[in-house]
Amino acid sequence: MVAQLTALERTYAAIILVVVICVGVAMAVVGRGDLLAVHGWIVAAYGMAVMVVLLRGIDASEPWEERFREYYDDPTRVGIILSLIWGVIAMAVGVWVAALLAWPDLTFDAAWASFGRLRPVHTSGVIFGFGGNALIATSFHVLQRTTRARLPDQLSPWFVLLGYNLFCVMAATGYFMGMTQSKEYAEPEWYADLWLVVVWVVYFLIYIRTLARRREPHIYVANWYYMAFILVVAILHIVNNLAVPVSIGHAKSYALFSGVQDAMTQWWYGHNAVAFFLTAGFLGMLYYYLPKRAGRPIYSYRMSIISFWGITFMYMWAGSHHLHYTALPHWVQTLGMVFSLVLLVPSWASAGNALLTLNGAWHKVRDDAVLRFMMLAAIFYGIATFEGSFMAIRAVNSLSHYTDWTVGHVHAGALGWVAMITFGSLYALVPWMWKRPALYSAKLVEVHFWLALSGTVVYVFSMWNSGIIQGLMWRTYDQNGTLAYSFLDTLVAMHPYYIARTFGGLLFLAGAVVAFYNVWMTISRPAPIDEGAAADLPVEPPAPRAWAQAGE
Amino acid sequence: MFNFHYRLERNAMGLVLAIIVVASIGGLIEIAPLFTIDETVEDAPDMRVYTPLELAGRNIYIREGCYACHSQMIRTLRDEVERYGPYSLAVESKYDHPMLWGSKRTGPDIARLGGKYSNEWHVAHLYNPRDLVPESKMPAYRWLLRNSLEIDDLGEHLAAMRAVGVPYTDEMIENATADAYGQANPDSGQAAGVAERYGDATNVSLFDGKPETLTEMDAVVAYLQILGRLTDAARQAEQAKVE
Numbered sequence: 096m097v098a099q100l101t102a103l104e105r106t107y108a109a110i111i112l113v114v115v116i117c118v119g120v121a122m123a124v125v126g127r128g129d130l131l132a133v134h135g136w137i138v139a140a141y142g143m144a145v146m147v148v149l150l151r152g153i154d155a156s157e158p159w160e161e162r163f164r165e166y167y168d169d170p171t172r173v174g175i176i177l178s179l180i181w182g183v184i185a186m187a188v189g190v191w192v193a194a195l196l197a198w199p200d201l202t203f204d205a206a207w208a209s210f211g212r213l214r215p216v217h218t219s220g221v222i223f224g225f226g227g228n229a230l231i232a233t234s235f236h237v238l239q240r241t242t243r244a245r246l247p248d249q250l251s252p253w254f255v256l257l258g259y260n261l262f263c264v265m266a267a268t269g270y271f272m273g274m275t276q277s278k279e280y281a282e283p284e285w286y287a288d289l290w291l292v293v294v295w296v297v298y299f300l301i302y303i304r305t306l307a308r309r310r311e312p313h314i315y316v317a318n319w320y321y322m323a324f325i326l327v328v329a330i331l332h333i334v335n336n337l338a339v340p341v342s343i344g345h346a347k348s349y350a351l352f353s354g355v356q357d358a359m360t361q362w363w364y365g366h367n368a369v370a371f372f373l374t375a376g377f378l379g380m381l382y383y384y385l386p387k388r389a390g391r392p393i394y395s396y397r398m399s400i401i402s403f404w405g406i407t408f409m410y411m412w413a414g415s416h417h418l419h420y421t422a423l424p425h426w427v428q429t430l431g432m433v434f435s436l437v438l439l440v441p442s443w444a445s446a447g448n449a450l451l452t453l454n455g456a457w458h459k460v461r462d463d464a465v466l467r468f469m470m471l472a473a474i475f476y477g478i479a480t481f482e483g484s485f486m487a488i489r490a491v492n493s494l495s496h497y498t499d500w501t502v503g504h505v506h507a508g509a510l511g512w513v514a515m516i517t518f519g520s521l522y523a524l525v526p527w528m529w530k531r532p533a534l535y536s537a538k539l540v541e542v543h544f545w546l547a548l549s550g551t552v553v554y555v556f557s558m559w560n561s562g563i564i565q566g567l568m569w570r571t572y573d574q575n576g577t578l579a580y581s582f583l584d585t586l587v588a589m590h591p592y593y594i595a596r597t598f599g600g601l602l603f604l605a606g607a608v609v610a611f612y613n614v615w616m617t618i619s620r621p622a623p624i625d626e627g628a629a630a631d632l633p634v635e636p637p638a639p640r641a642w643a644q645a646g647e
Numbered sequence: 648m649f650n651f652h653y654r655l656e657r658n659a660m661g662l663v664l665a666i667i668v669v670a671s672i673g674g675l676i677e678i679a680p681l682f683t684i685d686e687t688v689e690d691a692p693d694m695r696v697y698t699p700l701e702l703a704g705r706n707i708y709i710r711e712g713c714y715a716c717h718s719q720m721i722r723t724l725r726d727e728v729e730r731y732g733p734y735s736l737a738v739e740s741k742y743d744h745p746m747l748w749g750s751k752r753t754g755p756d757i758a759r760l761g762g763k764y765s766n767e768w769h770v771a772h773l774y775n776p777r778d779l780v781p782e783s784k785m786p787a788y789r790w791l792l793r794n795s796l797e798i799d800d801l802g803e804h805l806a807a808m809r810a811v812g813v814p815y816t817d818e819m820i821e822n823a824t825a826d827a828y829g830q831a832n833p834d835s836g837q838a839a840g841v842a843e844r845y846g847d848a849t850n851v852s853l854f855d856g857k858p859e860t861l862t863e864m865d866a867v868v869a870y871l872q873i874l875g876r877l878t879d880a881a882r883q884a885e886q887a888k889v890e
Contacts, residue, residue: 195786196753199777202786209786211712273710277745306659314656319666326663327670334674341800341807347706349807354740355688356681358748363674371670400652407666411673420722421748422737424687427677434673493724497752570726578729582755587782 096169097152099162104250105153111254112149115142115261122286130272131346134265134286141261166239166633170252172528174232175521176618177260178225179611182514185220186604192217193597197590207271215270215282221509222280222372224263229517230376231256231298234321236524237383238302241318242309243633251301258294262287274346278361280368281335285348288336295332299325310633316399320379323407327371335364355422363414370410373508377472377516378406378445384520385469386452389459394451398444405441409434416487419496428489435487442480449473464540468519471548475511482507494566499589503558510551510603518543518610525614527631535616539609546606553599561592689738691880696742696813697873698845699801699823700830704870706804707863708747711788718749719758719874732759732875733885739878742813754785759875766854769868791864792855798827819844831865832858 100108119142122135195201195210202209235252239245246252265287269275275282283291302325306314338348352360386393393399415423415431450473453460460470482504486495495501522540526533534540568588571579655661681687697705708714721727723734735758740746749756764772768779773791776783801823809815819826822840829837833851842849854868875881 196784199784199786204787204789206711206790209711209788211715211786214712214715270712275709275712277709277712277714277747279715279750303659303663312657313653314659314662319656319662322662323666323670326666330667330670330674339807339810341803345800345803347804349804349811350745351811353742353744353812354746355737356678357744357746358740359678359681361745363678397649400649404669408669408672411670412677413673415677417750418748420724421720422735422740424681424684427681430677493722496722497718497750497756501751569730570724572726578726582730583780583782586784590782 096173097149098155099158099167099169100249102157104248105149107250108149108253109146109153112142112146115139116146125344126346127344129345129347130269130274131286131344133272134269134274134346137264137268138261141264145257163245164632165245166236166631167246167249167252168236168239168528169249170256171232171236171524174228174235174256175525175528175614177256178228178232178517178521179607179614181220181224181228181263182517182607183604183611185217185224186600186607188213188220189217190597190600190604193593193600197593197597206273212270212273215275216267218280219263219266219270219282222368223266224260226373226377226513226517227259227263228256229521230321230324230372230380231259233380233384233520233524234302234324234376236528237315237317237321237379238305239633240631241311241315241383242305243311244305244308245633246301247304247308251297255294255298255301258290258297262291262294265290269346276336276338276348276350278335278350279365281332281361281364284346285336285338285340286346288332288338291332292329295325295329299329315383316393316396316403317379317382319403320375320382323403324371324376324379327367327375327407327411331364331367331371335360355424358418358421359415359423359427362417363411366414366417367410369508370406370413373513374410374476375406377513380516380520381445381449381469381473381476384516384523385449385466385473388463388466388469388519388523389453389456391452391454391456394448394454398448402441402444402448405438405444409438409441413438413487416492417496419489419492432487432489436484439480439484442484443477446473446477446480449476464537464544465519465522465534467544468515468522468540468547471544472512472516472519475507475515475551479504479508479512494570495562498562498566499558499592500562500566503555503562506551506558507555510547510554514603514607515547518547518607521614522610525617529618531617535613535620539613543606543609543613546602546609550599550602550604550606553602554596555599557592557595557599561589561596564588564592687737688741689736689880689884691736691738691741691878694738694741694878694880695846696808696815696819697877698830698841698849698869699798699805699819699827700866700869701873702804702808702870703796703798703801703827704863704866704868705747707791707867708870714747714749716749716751716753716785718752718756720748721756721758727756728885731756733881736881736884738880739875742808742877744808744811744813754783757871757874761872761874761876766852766868766872767856769871770855770864773864773867788867791867792862794863796827796861796863796866798824798861801827816844827866828861830869831855831861834858 116139119135119139123132126132192213266283274284337351340348412434413431415427416435419428459466565585568580568585573579721731721734728734772779773788775787776785802820805815805820805823825837826841830841830851831854838851841851850872855862855864
């Protein structure tokens with residue numbers, strides 16, 4: 096991998112790593128006596144580990160000029176593996192926290208193993224570790240194919256991928272130690288947030304520089320979504336994480352906003368993390384890998400335009416439906432509800448567009464579990480967005496809010512939509528990336544498909560039951576006009592569903608382990624080179640001198 | 648419209664700007680006015696700030712992720728008001744950086760927990776919830792009683808809170824460490840200053856029952872006992888409605 100970098104890029108990489116290591120040591124020094132120091136050492140160790148890899152390949156000869164005739168896929172390959180590793184770990188933690196709610200003494204009197212600390216490890220691990228790495232890996236792949244241009248250089252994609260994973264490592268290790276801002280899905284502290292901004296700017300620059308070099312006049316739909324993902328996540332991340340640290344030597348910070356303004360900002364962020372991280376980015380995947388795998392063009396170009404701009408515009412209004420009947424002013428709640436309802440139109444336009452694309456390829460859906468993953472993802476996307484609009488209605492929300500129904504809804508989206516489209520896309524991508532004729536085992540993909548589907552169904556149904564029962568019990572009055580059930584009664588009623596949910600999660604985790612095994616065997620097994628891969632090349636540059644890269 | 652888009656999607660920077668503009672509108676219209684419209688947050692002249700010990704307890708509450716299972720936001724619904732008390736007002740979390748309204752009730756809402764149970768109950772419950780409530784799903788937080796509380800840097804914490812707009816005085820910041828100690832040790836010389844700076848109603852008590860040490864348990868219990876009691880505005884609002 097290092098051999099693919101030019102000598103100049105290797106030098107720059109070494110300089111960046113020295114800076115990272117120095118920053119880590121500086122954090123350890125100014126933060127001594129505080130948990131910040133632990134993160135300082137982790138940053139320094141991470142920098143040194145990457146440095147070791149770099150130094151071992153630093154003397155390799157200059158990469159062959161012919162590389163410009165190929166796409167640059169090394170970061171995508173590593174990103175795929177990182178995504179699967181994060182996925183297995185984070186889903187395992189998910190099963191653990193699910194079990195903690197059924198059997199709370201599994202904490203074993205260790206602070207790091209308590210529910211409150213493990214839960215963000217699960218949520219961030221799945222969203223940012225599994226989902227984020229899959230987005231970065233696939234976006235580099237899709238960007239190059241749809242622009243028919245190679246990435247602008249070989250260093251910045253590594254900076255983005257490895258820098259992003261450093262952020263994920265700081266997030267996960269921080270939660271175990273109790274370092275959190277308490278803002279859901281934005282828990283990492285100020286220094287990790289600042290680092291992510293740096294990484295994100297470079298990510299955006301890669302995108303815009305590659306688009307500038309494109310050899311296709313039009314920018315393909317998938318890239319609109321990836322760009323919306325990059326841009327809007329940047330806006331959300333910066334605004335929601337505004338905070339004042341206690342001092343430069345403290346990990347702890349205090350949020351700039353308080354109370355009602357902070358609540359609105361947080362759920363504007365929280366809901367649009369769903370919209371632009373977990374929806375826009377993965378729609379980018381859907382718009383490339385589903386038509387590609389089905390061998391059919393996207394059903395409607397106009398529907399893609401309507402759904403893209405509808406999602407980009409309307410989602411940003413919807414966050415306040417998380418705060419119905421709270422101290423948030425009524426007019427904001429109403430706006431959030433109305434936009435959440437209208438949002439169903441672009442959401443179903445996307446889901447419908449995906450399913451109609453499969454017209455004429457349904458026999459492939461039947462025979463090919465990889466394509467079936469993508470089809471199922473589109474169906475769950477439709478279900479989850481319908482449910483989301485429904486739950487945003489104030490009267491429905493009064494029942495569903497604060498209960499497991501919300502958790503069930505989130506998992507219908509996260510397991511059914513996000514994870515299914517990711518697994519489908521990665522299964523399609525792995526043979527292309529490692530130039531194999533096929534995956535190690537199509538049968539294991541089939542096994543994974545049914546594990547994933549049954550796990551999702553068990554999980555979502557148990558949470559629907561648990562949530563609706565609890566919501567109803569809270570508001571039930573007896574004939575004397577007093578509340579019929581104590582809070583504890585509802586807790587007892589939920590217990591069997593918590594066990595069922597843990598089992599559902601376990602099935603889904605088993606599927607992810609099967610996926611990891613299948614991908615690993617595909618990569619490690621020596622296989623004949625797929626002849627078809629020879630055609631997977633960028634447009635040949637017009638003149639040899641055009642091989643010079645942007646910025647050179 | 649589609650012709651316009653046909654041109655737009657050939658222009659990368661145009662697309663970037665369009666996405667930023669289109670995506671920014673919703674947030675601007677919904678969030679910015681919350682800072683300017685006066686009625687958003689009620690007036691509560693009796694509202695006090697968290698004492699250093701309560702703030703330390705709040706930070707432990709955040710550290711342990713308690714907000715993942717307990718909300719601090721009673722909605723304007725009849726059953727919630729009857730179960731938990733007067734619905735929450737915006738002003739009650741005015742000094743909450745960040746807010747801890749929560750999103751899930753695996754355990755009950757605790758916006759009005761302060762004063763509902765004794766300190767002894769809280770200590771025993773945090774030590775092992777199932778000793779008191781056999782069906783409880785809450786983790787046992789035994790380490791709170793083992794860990795001594797970090798109080799040396801509380802002045803810096805208060806200063807940071809002041810930087811984001813909480814009206815701590817210079818005196819409060821200077822005496823933060825002493826006040827934290829005093830609030831948990833009523834017989835000590837530092838106890839008097841707490842009531843002087845934060846009001847006579849401030850809870851000065853041996854929260855964890857042990858005079859010799861200042862533990863994280865002291866701070867957490869002090870925080871739990873102030874929940875819903877920084878101002879009386881919510882109860883007064885309910886009283887006014889009845890009359």
